Amino acid sequence: xxxxxxxxxxxxxxxxxxxxxxxxxxxxxxxxxxxxxxxxxxxxxxxxxxxxxxxxxxxxxxxxxxxxxxxxxxxxxxxxxxxxxxxxxxxxxxxxxxxxxxxxxxxxxxxxxxxxxxxxxxxxxxxxxxxxxxxxxxxxxxxxxxxxxxxxxxxx
Numbered sequence: 500x501x502x503x504x505x506x507x508x509x510x511x512x513x514x515x516x517x518x519x520x521x522x523x524x525x526x527x528x529x530x531x532x533x534x535x536x537x538x539x540x541x542x543x544x545x546x547x548x549x550x551x552x553x554x555x556x557x558x559x560x561x562x563x564x565x566x567x568x569x570x571x572x573x574x575x576x577x578x579x580x581x582x583x584x585x586x587x588x589x590x591x592x593x594x595x596x597x598x599x600x601x602x603x604x605x606x607x608x609x610x611x612x613x614x615x616x617x618x619x620x621x622x623x624x625x626x627x628x629x630x631x632x633x634x635x636x637x638x639x640x641x642x643x644x645x646x647x648x649x650x651x652x653x654x655x
Contacts, residue, residue, distance in 0.1 A: 521646070524597050527586055528606065529648045532638050534580035535609065539634065542625055584610060602644035609637045 587606065597603045616630045626634070 524591055524594075525645055525648070527583060527591065528602055528641060528645050531580070531583040531587055531606065532642050532645075534583050536635065536638055538580045539626060539631055600644065602641045605637050605641040605644065609634055609641065612637070 587610070591597055591603065592607065612630065612634055616626065617624065620627075
């Protein structure tokens with residue numbers, strides 16, 4: 500049985516009933532977008548906390564402990580994104596079933612942009628405002644290209 504067809508977008512997969520590929524890919528992509536956004540926002544929140552800490556002339560030990568805690572919280576917030584990036588690279592980056600889809604191409608662009616930034620600035624560097632803006636814009640494009648995320652019976 501030869502059933503050849505041309506799939507150019509994720510929505511086409513839904514139309515032809517290929518949910519075996521679509522569902523896991525879509526779930527991973529939605530989670531990855533959410534995790535990357537949360538990681539970027541946590542970094543920004545950490546920057547705001549640093550400004551507040553500088554203005555406070557309270558006990559240095561307390562400030563140092565808060566700084567360490569803030570850094571740890573930012574790192575923990577990034578952990579889900581790291582796991583999902585690994586999943587994307589391992590399962591989807593070179594998968595022909597999703598190659599060429601706008602969500603796939605944009606996510607590859609997001610990861611390339613982040614990779615270039617951290618390679619040149621260092622792994623613990625804060626994203627520049629320019630890079631952050633471009634990454635968030637691309638994440639919005641990924642999200643817009645994906646089918647609507649299905650809600651569970653519990654509403655999430």
